[in-house]
Amino acid sequence: MLREKSRKIKTPYYLIMPPQVLIWVVVIFPLLWAIYISFHDWNPTISPQRTFVGIGNYLNVLRDARFLSALGRMFYYSGVGVTIQLVLGTAIALAIVEYIRSPRWRTTVLVLFLLPMMMAEAVAAQMWTLLITDTGTINNILVWLGFSPVGWRAKELALTTIMIVDIWQWTALPLLIAYAARISIPDGLYESARLDGASKWLILRKITLPYMRVPLAIAFLLRFMDSYKFLDKVFIMTYGGPGTATELPTFYLYQTAFSYFKVGYGAAMSWIFGIIAVIAMFFFWRLAKRMS
Amino acid sequence: MARVFLEKVRKVFDNKVVAVDGLTLEVPDRGLVSLLGPSGCGKTTTMRIIAGLESPTSGRVYFDGQDVTEVPPEKRDVAMVFQFPVIYPGMSVYENIAFPLVARKMAKEEIKKRVEEVAEIFEITDLLSKRTYALDAGMKQKVVLARTFVRRPKVYLLDEPLTAVDPKTRMELRTILKRLQSDLGQTMIYVTHDQSESLTLADKIAVMNEGRLLQYGSPEEVYSNPNNTFVGYFVGNPGMNFINCSLAIENNVCILDAQDFRHFLPEISPSFAREIGQRSLIVGIRPENVEVSFTPRENWITSQCILSEPIGSRVVLHLKVGEKVIKAKVPRVEVEPGASIWFHLPIEFLKFFDGETQEAVKA
Numbered sequence: 001m002l003r004e005k006s007r008k009i010k011t012p013y014y015l016i017m018p019p020q021v022l023i024w025v026v027v028i029f030p031l032l033w034a035i036y037i038s039f040h041d042w043n044p045t046i047s048p049q050r051t052f053v054g055i056g057n058y059l060n061v062l063r064d065a066r067f068l069s070a071l072g073r074m075f076y077y078s079g080v081g082v083t084i085q086l087v088l089g090t091a092i093a094l095a096i097v098e099y100i101r102s103p104r105w106r107t108t109v110l111v112l113f114l115l116p117m118m119m120a121e122a123v124a125a126q127m128w129t130l131l132i133t134d135t136g137t138i139n140n141i142l143v144w145l146g147f148s149p150v151g152w153r154a155k156e157l158a159l160t161t162i163m164i165v166d167i168w169q170w171t172a173l174p175l176l177i178a179y180a181a182r183i184s185i186p187d188g189l190y191e192s193a194r195l196d197g198a199s200k201w202l203i204l205r206k207i208t209l210p211y212m213r214v215p216l217a218i219a220f221l222l223r224f225m226d227s228y229k230f231l232d233k234v235f236i237m238t239y240g241g242p243g244t245a246t247e248l249p250t251f252y253l254y255q256t257a258f259s260y261f262k263v264g265y266g267a268a269m270s271w272i273f274g275i276i277a278v279i280a281m282f283f284f285w286r287l288a289k290r291m292s
Numbered sequence: 293m294a295r296v297f298l299e300k301v302r303k304v305f306d307n308k309v310v311a312v313d314g315l316t317l318e319v320p321d322r323g324l325v326s327l328l329g330p331s332g333c334g335k336t337t338t339m340r341i342i343a344g345l346e347s348p349t350s351g352r353v354y355f356d357g358q359d360v361t362e363v364p365p366e367k368r369d370v371a372m373v374f375q376f377p378v379i380y381p382g383m384s385v386y387e388n389i390a391f392p393l394v395a396r397k398m399a400k401e402e403i404k405k406r407v408e409e410v411a412e413i414f415e416i417t418d419l420l421s422k423r424t425y426a427l428d429a430g431m432k433q434k435v436v437l438a439r440t441f442v443r444r445p446k447v448y449l450l451d452e453p454l455t456a457v458d459p460k461t462r463m464e465l466r467t468i469l470k471r472l473q474s475d476l477g478q479t480m481i482y483v484t485h486d487q488s489e490s491l492t493l494a495d496k497i498a499v500m501n502e503g504r505l506l507q508y509g510s511p512e513e514v515y516s517n518p519n520n521t522f523v524g525y526f527v528g529n530p531g532m533n534f535i536n537c538s539l540a541i542e543n544n545v546c547i548l549d550a551q552d553f554r555h556f557l558p559e560i561s562p563s564f565a566r567e568i569g570q571r572s573l574i575v576g577i578r579p580e581n582v583e584v585s586f587t588p589r590e591n592w593i594t595s596q597c598i599l600s601e602p603i604g605s606r607v608v609l610h611l612k613v614g615e616k617v618i619k620a621k622v623p624r625v626e627v628e629p630g631a632s633i634w635f636h637l638p639i640e641f642l643k644f645f646d647g648e649t650q651e652a653v654k655a
Contacts, residue, residue, distance in 0.1 A: 191345050192378040194365045196392035196439070206391070210382040 038267035045261045057268035067269060070249045071276075073159060077248065078227040081163040086220055088167070089174030094208065097182050110179065117172040125236035128165045153238060155245045162233050162246060170226070174219040181215035182208065217288040224284070228277055249273050294355045294446040294479050295321040296342060301351035303337050303503075311337040312348070313503035319496075321356075322477045326494035328487060330526065334503040335483045339449050342481065343372045355446065371440040372449040376456050377432035379424045385411075385435050386420040392443040410442045414468060430461035437465065441472060448473075448480040454489065466492065487527045491515065499523045517643070521650040524576045524643065530608060532576040533618050536647065539565040539573065548575060548637075552614025553593045559639040572647030579608060581641035582620035585634040592634040600627045611635055 038057055040050040061067055092113065100106045116124065131137050132152035139149040152161045185208065193203045231250045234240060240247040240255070247255075253273065257266030296319040303312040312334040319325045327335040340346040342353060344365035353361045360368055371392070380388050386407055387394075393403045411417045414434045419427070424435065433453060440448060450469070454462045470493055473480050484490055490497050491511045498508045499522075507519040518524035524532035537550040539560070546560040557565075585592060595611035595618065602608075602624060609620045611633055620635060627633070644653040 186378075188374055188376070188378045189380065191343075191365070192372070192374065193380070193391070193395075195343060195345075195368075195370060195372050196395055196443070197366050197369075198391070198395040199366075202395055206383070207380060 034267045034270065037264050038271055040264040042264045043261045044263060050264070053264070057265050058272065060265065061269045061272050064269075066244060066247070067249065067252060069244070070247050070252045073246070074228070074248050077159060077163055077230070078224055081166055082220060082223045082227055084163075085167050085171045085223055086174045086216060089171045089176075089219070090178040090212070090216065092171070093175050093178035093182055094204075096179065110176070113175055114172045116169045119169065121169070121232040122236055124165065124169050125233040128168075129237050132161060153242070155242045158238050158242060159246045162237055165233060165237070166227070166230070170223060173223060174216070177215050177219040177222075178212060181212040185211050213291050214288060217284070217291055221281070221284050221288065224280070225277075228280075295319065295357070296447055296479060296481070297354040297357075298338070298342070299352045299354065301338070301341060301348045301353065303334075303341060303346060304349045310503050312341070315351070315500075315503070315505055317498055317505060317508065319479060319481055321479055323495050324473050324480045324482060324493060325496045325498060326482045326484060326490040327498050327500060328484060328490045328526070329500035330485055333500045335485075335500055336451055338500070339372065339451050339481065339483050342447070343370050343449055344368050345372075368447075369445045370447040370449055371443065371445040373433075373436055373440050373451060373453040375452040377429060377436045379427075379432050379435060381424070383424065384420070385416065385422050385424055385427075388424060388435055389420075389439045389442050392439060396443070406442050407438075410438045413441070413472065414438045415464075428458075430457045433457050434461070434465065437469075441476075444476070444478070446479065448478055449483075450480065451483045452485065453482075455484075455486075469493065488529060491527070497527075499526060501526075517652070518576070519652050521574060521576065521645050524578075524645075528578055528580075529603075530579055530619055530621070532578050532643070533582070534645075535575050535616060535618070537573050537575050539568065541565055550575075550616065552616045555593060555637055556591055557639055557642075568644065568653055573653070574645040574647055574650070575637075576643040576645060577637050577641050579619040579621040580606075581638060582611075582618060583636045583638060584609065584611075584620050584622055585636075586631075587634070589634050589636070592636045595633050595635055597627050597631045597633050598629060600629070609633065 037050075039052060039054060041053045041057070042050040096106055096109055100109060119127075132139075134149060134151065138152070143149055151157060189207055189211075190203065193207055198206070229250060230248060231254065234246050234248055234251050235254075238246040240251045244252075249269075250273075253266055253269050256262050256269060296317075298315055298317045301312055301315045302310070304310050315334070315338060317325075317338075327338060329335050337346060341348050344360070344363060344367075348361065351361075352359055355368070380391060383391070389407045389410065390403050393406060398406075407420070408417065411420055414437060416431070416434050416438060419431065419435070424432065427435065433456065437453065440450075453469075454465055457465065466489065469482075473493075482490075482493060494511060496509060497511055497514045499506045499514060501522050507514055507523045509517075514523060514527055518527065518532070521532070521534055525534070535550045537548050539557075540547045540549050541562050544562055546557040546562055546565040548555040548557055588594070593613055595613045597609050598612045598617070599610040600607050601610070603621075605624055606621050607624050607627070609622060609627060611618045611620060618635065645651060646653055
């Protein structure tokens with residue numbers, strides 16, 4: 001009887017054990033390990049010896065000009081890029097609802113816009129790398145149109161070029177969210193506003209956008225999170241160059257830990273980068289909550 | 293202020309559903325006309341055509357003699373209140389009411405003055421600074437009505453504005469609307485399926501069914517002289533009693549023969565009876581016009597009371613004669629089910645309809 005009871009109590013623990021073990025092994029342990037490592041100076045290619053340095057690594061990261069400028073590039077890339085994606089996506093979604101009445105055409109146009117998003121990041125990056133070489137298709141078209149060719153991967157432009165490619169690929173996500181938000185607005189609001197004599201501009205400002213602001217905030221958050229951890233296109237298109245012109249924190253982090261093998265320093269950097277992400281998310285979350 | 297004229301308006305949806313079928317209707321300047329009919333009779337579509345939210349498949353719409361059929365809603369200067377309150381989200385009550393004035397780029401002080409004026413009429417002054425999401429349907433509809441009246445358009449279109457509102461607010465708003473309409477002297481079209489609302493509010497009632505206009509006249513006319521059995525049944529609470537019958541003449545006296553009972557009608561001239569008595573007839577009488585007696589009376593019809601339905605100070609008795617049930621609306625009285633009751637159909641309230649066409653037969 002007693003044995004039966006104790007077995008009953010144990011069963012749920014057995015059932016949740018596999019995922020528990022998995023989470024401990026692949027998530028929690030590495031995190032704790034990373035904290036431990038971040039307090040040490042350690043280059044495994046030179047010696048297995050780890051030297052305890054306290055919070056030295058953290059202080060160095062915060063003083064590291066290369067890290068700070070990578071962070072600055074990240075904010076430019078995410079801030080400008082995601083904002084453009086959001087504005088463009090919303091504008092296209094609204095235009096589709098406003099000007100395309102037939103459901104079949106709407107679906108067709110939506111699918112066309114969604115196509116780039118369905119492409120693997122690496123494939124898109126590779127394709128654009130070929131298109132934007134100095135004698136690539138884009139420059140050929142520009143020359144044919146009478147413009148001078150553009151150095152897309154030059155120091156001043158390279159990050160913006162990656163941003164444009166990202167906009168090309170990812171505008172569809174805010175577009176989709178904005179489209180769903182727009183068609184959920186009751187027609188009665190528009191009919192009433194029209195009868196009230198409101199211009200299209202006033203309707204957009206006072207009805208459409210206020211109604212859509214929470215979904216749009218979520219779209220912004222999703223894209224911001226993606227761009228925060230962004231690595232693939234930099235890796236394939238420029239490998240952080242020329243120089244450090246397209247080096248984002250994720251790429252610098254990757255370089256530090258896995259090219260230079262400054263593992264402790266890399267761990268400290270990843271923790272700082274992570275904490276900045278948490279603060280940013282917290283800030284956006286508060287903002288989204290206040291808006292709703 | 294405007295005279296609204298609909299000329300042979302027809303609206304077909306998806307090439308198959310005829311919502312409005314050849315409607316011609318004139319709404320006089322400063323008039324309050326009610327479109328009355330059951331759900332799906334085309335009243336809302338008619339309103340949306342007047343507002344410009346739908347364009348008619350054929351026919352024209354005129355405001356003051358000017359063809360506005362192709363004019364978009366925002367240029368027609370009409371205001372419309374929908375059945376369910378349409379509140380602009382994220383705006384305060386004040387901003388909601390001020391919206392049409394803001395759209396017209398009116399000066400801020402003038403907007404403030406007008407909003408406060410109209411808020412006072414609808415007794416929502418203390419709500420002005422509030423957000424709208426916390427308001428109940430009745431309050432929301434008050435805000436919507438205030439927003440409609442704040443801008444003083446040419447034509448007011450009210451599409452069942454009181455249906456979604458609680459009974460107390462409904463009575464209150466009905467009174468305000470009637471007062472506003474007579475004070476402002478504006479053209480107002482009021483859609484409802486509630487005949488009592490029509491009868492209390494409107495100068496003229498247009499009864500519609502299946503997309504067609506059945507009768508258009510004053511409440512008194514529509515109530516007392518229905519054009520056909522549908523109008524008789526739909527207007528009034530409860531609707532008219534209808535009895536299939538024929539007229540016969542015995543000893544030079546006209547008799548209404550309803551198979552289950554016979555009723556002497558000495559007042560009807562035999563010549564009239566001969567003229568119309570050949571065909572099958574339907575006789576109609578309003579329940580409030582049926583006279584009843586709890587003691588036997590000579591030449592009155594004997595019946596059995598099968599149900600009594602109290603309605604406020606009155607009671608509706610369901611009186612069974614043979615297979616027929618006649619409703620009588622009388623001052624409140626206690627009646628046991630199964631009790632014998634004698635009733636009489638006063639000639640002055642009898643309406644005759646053609647048994648085939650259901651149209652009124654004119655005497």
